[in-house]
Amino acid sequence: MEEIVSLAKRRGFVYQGSEIYGGEAGLYDFGPYGVELLNNIKKNWWRWNVQLKPNYVGLDSAMFKDPKVWVASGHVGGFADPLAECKKCNTRIRVDKELEKIGVPADEKMTEQELGTLFDGNRDKIKCPNCGAKDFTNVRMFNMLVTSNLGDFTGENDTPVYLPGEACQGIYLNFKNIVDTTRMKIPFGVAQIGKAFRNEISPRNFLFRTREFEQADTQYFIRPHENEADYQRIKQDRWQWFLNLGIREENLRWKQHEHLVFYAKDAWDIEYNYPSYGFDEVEGIHDRTDYDLSQHMKYSGTDLNYTDPKTGEKYVPWVLETSMGMGRIFLAVLSDAYKVEEVEGGGTRTVLKLKPELAPVKCAVFPLLKNKPELVARAREVYEILSQNMMCEFDDNGNIGKRYRRQDEIGTPSCVVVDFQTLEDGTVTVRDRDTTEQRRVGIEELVSNL
RNA sequence: GCGGGCGUCGUACAAUGGCUAGUAUGCCAGCCUUCCAAGCUCGAGAUGCGAGUUCGAUUCUCGCCGCCCGCACCA
Numbered sequence: 450m451e452e453i454v455s456l457a458k459r460r461g462f463v464y465q466g467s468e469i470y471g472g473e474a475g476l477y478d479f480g481p482y483g484v485e486l487l488n489n490i491k492k493n494w495w496r497w498n499v500q501l502k503p504n505y506v507g508l509d510s511a512m513f514k515d516p517k518v519w520v521a522s523g524h525v526g527g528f529a530d531p532l533a534e535c536k537k538c539n540t541r542i543r544v545d546k547e548l549e550k551i552g553v554p555a556d557e558k559m560t561e562q563e564l565g566t567l568f569d570g571n572r573d574k575i576k577c578p579n580c581g582a583k584d585f586t587n588v589r590m591f592n593m594l595v596t597s598n599l600g601d602f603t604g605e606n607d608t609p610v611y612l613p614g615e616a617c618q619g620i621y622l623n624f625k626n627i628v629d630t631t632r633m634k635i636p637f638g639v640a641q642i643g644k645a646f647r648n649e650i651s652p653r654n655f656l657f658r659t660r661e662f663e664q665a666d667t668q669y670f671i672r673p674h675e676n677e678a679d680y681q682r683i684k685q686d687r688w689q690w691f692l693n694l695g696i697r698e699e700n701l702r703w704k705q706h707e708h709l710v711f712y713a714k715d716a717w718d719i720e721y722n723y724p725s726y727g728f729d730e731v732e733g734i735h736d737r738t739d740y741d742l743s744q745h746m747k748y749s750g751t752d753l754n755y756t757d758p759k760t761g762e763k764y765v766p767w768v769l770e771t772s773m774g775m776g777r778i779f780l781a782v783l784s785d786a787y788k789v790e791e792v793e794g795g796g797t798r799t800v801l802k803l804k805p806e807l808a809p810v811k812c813a814v815f816p817l818l819k820n821k822p823e824l825v826a827r828a829r830e831v832y833e834i835l836s837q838n839m840m841c842e843f844d845d846n847g848n849i850g851k852r853y854r855r856q857d858e859i860g861t862p863s864c865v866v867v868d869f870q871t872l873e874d875g876t877v878t879v880r881d882r883d884t885t886e887q888r889r890v891g892i893e894e895l896v897s898n899l
Numbered sequence: 900g901c902g903g904g905c906g907u908c909g910u911a912c913a914a915u916g917g918c919u920a921g922u923a924u925g926c927c928a929g930c931c932u933u934c935c936a937a938g939c940u941c942g943a944g945a946u947g948c949g950a951g952u953u954c955g956a957u958u959c960u961c962g963c964c965g966c967c968c969g970c971a972c973c974a
Binding site for chain 2: 451455456458459460461465468470471472473474522523524532534586589593614615647649650651653658710792796798815817818819820821824846847848849850851852853854855857866868869870878880885887
């Protein structure tokens with residue numbers, strides 16, 4: 450993993466966020482090659498889920514939403530617990546619950562200060578349930594939602610808005626809009642790629658757990674209780690997508706959730722075998738019943754029932770969700786493609802064996818020699834032509850082997866060389882990243898050949 | 900957030916309470932080069948940030964920030 454992080458930095462895929470200021474934990478910037486790879490993964494995902502599925506449509510919802518959205522979703526209430534930690538064994542206690550146990554009225558809606566005062570006044574009566582010690586840290590509120598001050602001009606910020614804790618809420622909010630304005634009929638799906646923010650206590654493992662991240666979600670709306678067959682089908686479809694992306698199947702596995710949240714019927718993760726950390730979640734596939742739409746009905750007062758156009762039956766649809774972390778799939782793609790090969794005659798070659806459609810640069814164009822102006826000029830022309838159709842790079846630095854290696858490290862599938870024969874018959878050599886073999890083709894055929 | 904470790908050019912390493920902080924590689928430019936990191940020349944590039952001790956701090960002390968490991972967290 451260290452090698453991959455190092456390559457990602459060295460070759461301009463991923464940088465630490467705000468690095469020149471000392472860095473910000475849990476934030477990463479995608480560099481010139483990183484953004485290409487990321488966009489290519491997104492493009493592939495969108496094609497698979499929107500373009501190729503007749504009953505799916507796309508969406509891009511506003512990141513800021515009515516604060517009540519996050520109350521309805523359970524993020525506000527469920528994640529504002531006042532906690533203190535035992536200094537001996539690091540066990541965490543719910544301060545409000547422990548205070549109530551000893552007869553002190555308290556609840557989780559009180560402020561951190563109020564609870565802190567109550568807690569400090571009763572420290573001698575509260576023992577750690579695990580080790581019995583009475584030595585606790587100060588009370589802290591933990592809420593993973595990130596707040597902002599959108600629309601607050603007074604600076605008092607007594608009505609904070611939240612940055613999205615998950616991207617998928619935008620889909621539920623627009624369920625009715627999509628039913629009303631398109632010809633979508635249940636069952637149908639909505640796909641969205643969007644940003645999410647969480648105040649992770651300790652972001653860790655490079656792109657794996659970050660405070661700002663991007664999720665690629667699909668929500669499939671179905672008739673109540675008719676979840677089983679579709680759930681199985683969607684699980685298989687998602688597995689196939691990972692294989693289609695070029696991920697090796699032996700590095701993937703299923704993991705079923707052991708502790709389901711109360712409303713969920715079933716939940717499985719697709720895990721990838723990351724270098725160093727081992728298998729961990731890339732995507733969750735959840736059978737969520739009608740929880741999300743029902744909650745938004747309740748809190749918004751808007752009727753989100755669906756009326757079946759044929760039978761007239763009214764119901765709140767159930768939802769089958771797929772939710773993938775873009776950083777996690779990015780890291781999986783990079784890890785899976787990374788190879789260090791032994792080279793004949795000693796030495797090694799670092800190569801990213803990316804599926805060509807994912808490669809940041811599709812084709813690099815070199816003149817065989819730099820000090821022959823006619824070769825350089827002709828190579829420039831070829832580069833101009835190819836750039837019209839794909840991401841290309843021109844390189845005339847150093848010797849040719851060096852340029853090949855440079856492209857290998859960023860996963861460029863093809864390198865085109867303009868040599869002396871090009872000047873005579875208009876053919877160039879095309880060198881393959883994986884085999885390092887070359888073939889000669891005419892410039893006109895290049896685009897179709899690549 | 901807690902405990903432990905760490906922080907020197909892009910990367911990987913070296914050195915030092917005081918002389919211009921060194922090497923490799925990468926990068927830039929030039930020369931050379933008729934296909935897989937050859938060679939020569941030139942150049943840019945670092946002590947994470949801030950305070951303290953000191954005549955003088957990259958080096959010692961403290962705080963902050965970041966990274967790694969473990970715990971906890973991950974709806």
